[in-house]
Amino acid sequence: MAKTPKENDKQAKARSLYMTGQFTQTQLADIVGVVPRTIMRWAEAESWDVILESTKSSKEKRIAKYKGYLKSIEEKIESRESTNDAYPTTAEIDQMTKLESIIKKLQDNASIGEIVMYSKNVCTFVQGYDVEKAKELVGVFDAYIKSLI
Template structure:
């Protein structure tokens, strides 16, 4: 496994900060930097504000996009018979929304991987703490390899 660049470490730390309920020290230990570095990255990148704004899951975002497509289609259906086709603006909106839906449904980013692996660790922790710790180390190595 190759050593991570500072940029990769920063992105990994940011993802951990946004997705997991870890202290800055825990993040620093997992990423391999000092707590002060994580603190500086956090302040400089306004991670706290991002964390507050990170309320929608990918699934909720896709559902919202589908609702928006339905709204455009409903507006088209309300037009008089013979004119029930999208105008240029509506057609452009439909193309953009369907493209966004396709991208979100197909793309599995590093944040999604971390979310799934975190769920596995949280599931394992109550029944076998040692195994959860072992998985955490393995999953950290996996994520580091994917960065």
């Protein structure tokens, strides 16, 4: 069954408040005027928890973590005294290659959290000019984000 515009507004408001990380599902239900089970169903169907978690872990932190792993492998190799051991092992090369690949992917691709943040910013900006266009954009961004999950 298709949702009414009012139901869509409630769901969008609940989603937006959920993404702040400041409300429980029961509190959201009270705020938007639905039963808690409805919030749970919406959150599950749209993977709100996955989106919220991805906004908490910044891409820069993950890149720094992987660069730290890479640096520790490089330091281990450099710390070897004999010249025969001064070269990386096959396993170390494999680890370094994988870490470099992960770092490149993180640098090249926007995270879901970033996309959510940019989407919210665009919708807020557009809302200042045209509320109906902003509502339309919310639907488009929601569909795009769901396609990435």
